[in-house]
Amino acid sequence: MQTLTVELGSRSYPIYIxxxxxxxxxxxxxxxNSQRVVIISNETVAPLYLEQLKLSxxxxxxxxxxxxxxxxxxxxxxxxSIFDALLxxxxxxxxxxxxxxxxxxxxITGFASACYQRGVDFIQIPTxxxxxxxxxxxGKTGINHALGKNMIGAFYQPQCVVIDLNTLKTLPxxxxxxxxxxxxxxxxxxxxxxxxxxxxxxxxxxxLDPQCVSYAIQTSCQCKADIVASDEQEKSGRRALLNLGHxxxxxxxxxxxxxxxxxxxxxxxxxxxxxxxxxxxxxxxxQDVARIKALLAAAKLPTSLPDQxxxxxxxxxxxxxxxxxxxxxNLILLEQIGTAVMTHSYDRALLADMLTQLTSPGQ
Amino acid sequence: MQTLTVELGSRSYPIYIxxxxxxxxxxxxxxxNSQRVVIISNETVAPLYLEQLKLSxxxxxxxxxxxxxxxxxxxxxxxxSIFDALLxxxxxxxxxxxxxxxxxxxxITGFASACYQRGVDFIQIPTxxxxxxxxxxxGKTGINHALGKNMIGAFYQPQCVVIDLNTLKTLPxxxxxxxxxxxxxxxxxxxxxxxxxxxxxxxxxxxLDPQCVSYAIQTSCQCKADIVASDEQEKSGRRALLNLGHxxxxxxxxxxxxxxxxxxxxxxxxxxxxxxxxxxxxxxxxQDVARIKALLAAAKLPTSLPDQxxxxxxxxxxxxxxxxxxxxxNLILLEQIGTAVMTHSYDRALLADMLTQLTSPGQ
Numbered sequence: 103m104q105t106l107t108v109e110l111g112s113r114s115y116p117i118y119i120x121x122x123x124x125x126x127x128x129x130x131x132x133x134x135n136s137q138r139v140v141i142i143s144n145e146t147v148a149p150l151y152l153e154q155l156k157l158s159x160x161x162x163x164x165x166x167x168x169x170x171x172x173x174x175x176x177x178x179x180x181x182x183s184i185f186d187a188l189l190x191x192x193x194x195x196x197x198x199x200x201x202x203x204x205x206x207x208x209x210i211t212g213f214a215s216a217c218y219q220r221g222v223d224f225i226q227i228p229t230x231x232x233x234x235x236x237x238x239x240x241g242k243t244g245i246n247h248a249l250g251k252n253m254i255g256a257f258y259q260p261q262c263v264v265i266d267l268n269t270l271k272t273l274p275x276x277x278x279x280x281x282x283x284x285x286x287x288x289x290x291x292x293x294x295x296x297x298x299x300x301x302x303x304x305x306x307x308x309x310l311d312p313q314c315v316s317y318a319i320q321t322s323c324q325c326k327a328d329i330v331a332s333d334e335q336e337k338s339g340r341r342a343l344l345n346l347g348h349x350x351x352x353x354x355x356x357x358x359x360x361x362x363x364x365x366x367x368x369x370x371x372x373x374x375x376x377x378x379x380x381x382x383x384x385x386x387x388x389q390d391v392a393r394i395k396a397l398l399a400a401a402k403l404p405t406s407l408p409d410q411x412x413x414x415x416x417x418x419x420x421x422x423x424x425x426x427x428x429x430x431x432n433l434i435l436l437e438q439i440g441t442a443v444m445t446h447s448y449d450r451a452l453l454a455d456m457l458t459q460l461t462s463p464g465q
Numbered sequence: 466m467q468t469l470t471v472e473l474g475s476r477s478y479p480i481y482i483x484x485x486x487x488x489x490x491x492x493x494x495x496x497x498n499s500q501r502v503v504i505i506s507n508e509t510v511a512p513l514y515l516e517q518l519k520l521s522x523x524x525x526x527x528x529x530x531x532x533x534x535x536x537x538x539x540x541x542x543x544x545x546s547i548f549d550a551l552l553x554x555x556x557x558x559x560x561x562x563x564x565x566x567x568x569x570x571x572x573i574t575g576f577a578s579a580c581y582q583r584g585v586d587f588i589q590i591p592t593x594x595x596x597x598x599x600x601x602x603x604g605k606t607g608i609n610h611a612l613g614k615n616m617i618g619a620f621y622q623p624q625c626v627v628i629d630l631n632t633l634k635t636l637p638x639x640x641x642x643x644x645x646x647x648x649x650x651x652x653x654x655x656x657x658x659x660x661x662x663x664x665x666x667x668x669x670x671x672x673l674d675p676q677c678v679s680y681a682i683q684t685s686c687q688c689k690a691d692i693v694a695s696d697e698q699e700k701s702g703r704r705a706l707l708n709l710g711h712x713x714x715x716x717x718x719x720x721x722x723x724x725x726x727x728x729x730x731x732x733x734x735x736x737x738x739x740x741x742x743x744x745x746x747x748x749x750x751x752q753d754v755a756r757i758k759a760l761l762a763a764a765k766l767p768t769s770l771p772d773q774x775x776x777x778x779x780x781x782x783x784x785x786x787x788x789x790x791x792x793x794x795n796l797i798l799l800e801q802i803g804t805a806v807m808t809h810s811y812d813r814a815l816l817a818d819m820l821t822q823l824t825s826p827g828q
Contacts, residue, residue, distance in 0.1 A: 136791060178545055189612035194789040217580075219787045220607060220618045221698070244583060249552035255583045256619065335584070424582045426557040428499060 104316075106323055108239065109331040113259045117239060117323050119316065123266040124151060124227070127158040130200075133225055133261040138197040139164045140188065142211040144171040147203040147229050150272050155202055155227065165191050169207065174361035176206045176246050178254070184214040195219040198261070204230035204277070205237035205365060209255070212243030216258035226260045229269040231281025232366050235288075235322035238263050240330040240341075246360055250422045251352040257335050265319060270310060275402070280366025282307065282401040283347075283373070285318050288325040290373060290394065291346045294440030296321050301393070304400045342425055343442045346434040347372030353419040357411045363404075370403035379456055380436040383448055390439050406460065413457035467679075469686050471602065472694040476622045480602060480686050482679065486629040487514060487590070490521040493563075496588055496624040501560040502527045503551065505574040507534040510566040510592050513635050518565055518590065528554050532570065537724035539569045539609050541617070547577040558582040561624070567593035567640070568600035568728060572618070575606030579621035589623045592632040594644025595729050598651075598685035601626045603693040603704075609723055613785045614715045620698050628682060633673060638765070643729025645670065645764040646710075648681050650736060651688040653757065654709045657803030659684050664756070667763045705788055706805045709797040710735030716782040720774045726767075733766035742819055743799040746811055753802050769823065776820035 103120030118129055139162040143152055148168050156164055167187045169180055188197075199222060201211035208226050215224035228238035244255020270278070285307075289297030299317075300307070306314045326344065333341040351372030354363055363371075377394045380386040395405045407416075425432040430446040433453075437443055466483030481492055502525040506515055511531050519527055530550045532543055551560075562585060564574035571589050578587035591601035607618020633641070648670075652660030662680075663670070669677045689707065696704040714735030717726055726734075740757045743749040758768045770779075788795040793809040796816075800806055 178541070182541055185610060185617055186612075189610055189616060189785065192785055194792070195787050196790050217607075217617050217619060219616060220605065220620055242583065244580075247548060247552055249549075253552060253582060254548055254580050256580060257583055422552065422555055424558050427559050429557070 104320055106320070106327055108259070108327045110259060110334055115260060115262050117263040117265065117327065119265045119267070119319055119323065121267050123264050124154045124268070125158055126264075130158055130225065130264060131161065133223075134162065134198045135223060136194070136196040136198065137163045138193055139200060140191070140193055140197060141166045141200045141202050142169065142184065142207060142214070143167075143202040144169045144207050146171040147207070151202060151229060151269060155200070169210070171206075172361045173206055173246070173355070173365065174359070176210050176360070178245060178247075181210060181214055181245055184210070185218060188214070188218055193218070193222075195222055197222050199224040200227060201225070201238075202227045202229065203233070204228065205233040208233050208238050209243050209252070210245055212241070212258055212260065213245060213255050216243055216256040221258070223261050224258075226263040228263065228265060230273055230277055231270055231319075232277070232284050234265045235281060235319055236284040236326065238265075239323055239326045241334065250419070251356055251360070253422075253424075265323075267312070267315060267319070270315065276364065277366075278308065278310075279402045280364040280370075283366035283370040283398070283403050285322050286397055286401065287344075287346055287369065287373060288322045290436065290439060291343050291434070291442035292325050292329075292440060293321070294438070297397070297439050301397055304397060308401065339444050342432065342444050343434055345425065346436075346442050347376050349420055349423050349425065349431070349433060350375040350416070352423065353416045354408065354411065356419045357415045358408060363408070367404055370398045370401070371405060371407060374398060374405035375407070375456075375460070376434060377436055378460075379433070379448075379453060382452055382456055383435065386436050386438065390436075393439065409462045411461055413454060413461045416457050416461070417454060467683055469683070469690055471622070471690045473622060473697055478623060478625050480626040480628065480690065482628045482630070482682055482686065484630050484675075486627050487517045487631070488521055489627075493521055493588065493627060494524065496586075497525065497561045498586060499557070499559040499561065500526045501556055502563060503554070503556055503560060504529045504563045504565050505532065505547065505570060505577070506530075506565040507532045507570050509534040510570070514565060514592060514632060518563070532573070534569075535724045536569055536609070536718070536728065537722070539573050539723070541608060541610075544573060544577055544608055547573070548581060551577070551581055556581070556585075558585055560585050562587040563590060564588070564601075565590045565592065566596070567591065568596040571596050571601050572606050572615070573608055575604070575621055575623065576608060576618050579606055579619040584621070586624050587621075589626040591626065591628060593636055593640055594633055594682075595640070595647050597628045597682055598644060599647040599689065601628075602686055602689045604697065613782070614719055614723070615787075616785075628686075630675070630678060630682070633678065639727065640729075641671065641673075642765045643727040643733075646729035646733040646736070646761070646766050648685050649760055649764065650707075650709055650732065651685045653736060653799065653802060654706050654797070654805035655688050655692075655803060656684070657801070660760070660802050664760055667760060671764065702807050705795065705807050706797055708788065709799075709805050710739050712783055712786050712788065712794070712796060713738040713779070715786065716779045717771065717774065719782045720778045721771060726771070730767055733761045733764070734768060734770060737761060737768035738770075738819075738823070739797060740799055741823075742796070742811075742816060745815055745819055746798065749799050749801065753799075756802065772825045774824055776817060776824045779820050779824070780817060
């Protein structure tokens, strides 16, 4: 087992990475401070891993809340159902809530934990590659709104993150690819060597070679932990670099309707667009754009926009991005593979032109 | 004008107290960091003070959201309507939200500000005595749930608090009394001299004598600011002392249905019950209980439970209080006037007996 630490002063916490961690009673219970535990999971993950986790928590008064599965349920209605259940079960403020599932379960559970009685302890047990390398680390929690993804939420850090590599064995291929999109993101924005490693090892990673998977997750989590430690609430701009591909990606997700494209798929396409726009802005060479698209394709990820979206739709959603400051949308672009920058100094007409060219004619 | 400071390191902020502050453009604009301002108020306060405030903000792009008036609207439905409006108006993350109104407006606006895009700046402009001396200071924000008051919320500090004493001139007498309940609370829990001053000056305070009002508000805010600075998130137990009367009070509010009793009325009755129970526990002398009830009565506040509530109802709601730890309900009791303590070492049977005696027979 590997242990990384997210360094946030009094709110620092460990990320445990290894096999069979769901059964490590000692690991999990060290972070629980009372008798009351509530596990929040979903209809897909609960049948696979809930009983195993509960066997590690037999010393606690342990209840569960099972949510429907899908990004389209990451909303105020589901959040309200969690509050109803917590209050009906009379959970006190010293309860610990455990998120067992992918990014949707982790984001909504973290936000519910942040708000319930103004904040109760919570633990992240991410069971998808995407949530293991990205959403479970760093304290961004929240829900979607019909007018924008993750528009309602909180910065709220967990007590610990427990990454059991075994859970990836039941992950559908499409979701594995979606997770690899975020892994590739770290190489692109901060670590050219890791990007090269991914180019060499993408086949083994997609086949869940244990050493490759473990290395990719550790490297990704370390990158994220470093960035979060330096800019927890996205104030200096450094944390915003983690949104590479996300402004385009969120526009795809919102425009298509939540749950139609997986988040990682939308981010993959978003990174291809960010690379393309970086090249058109004169920052990135065409060869690097080709390398990026090739790696995404090798991970079975989309690199072109869905037919249903128009440039106008995309730009309308992008105007609502959280990175809008003083009326200007900041974009995360690439200077080279391994170096991302946030900027609002780009040619808006060029952006509109590119999106018009890359969306279907007649839309 | 007086300026107090809530000392919270990088999140410290000033409380301005004085007359005509709504017109002090300089004061308010110093705390706004972009062009976008949203004022949230309610149907009662907006006709009285919204235009005056907007005249101080003519240099900004200023929009407004008007809520229905009443504790019964401090809920998830109203919160959702605020998010809808903010997103429809395309408010970016660097917007500033201003709460113009009483405790309900301040609490729900603060919570909306905490959650919208994971946190935007907000300013408290409390217009009732209760919100001026209590809810606008200290960063407790939130909404009610059918199963408990303030059960969903966040600790989220404002940029500043602007207390314009002129706004009290339009306050209904019943709401003035409700505010005085929280003023009396500070004397009871922390300052015996202030309690004595209130006994001498209660008539002048109720008649809004300017010097008396100003002194009462300053003393109350300073007491609250000191306690919040020492225990922002209610972890050491010191901040919990501010909940004197609130465990009983919340049970009355929740049991009667939100909005039937004013919050301050319920807290007044709750403080009378806390005093009575402190006496039955052998801590407070009968004479002090009589002084407390006399002062509350002089402020035209209730000191006995409503007929509709049974002891059983009260105890059921109290079991859900946020001060429940390790299965035990902590109560704030009085050792003497000016000295409150939080304790779970009390006789539960004695509590049930007292509530049974003080609620109507047959309920």
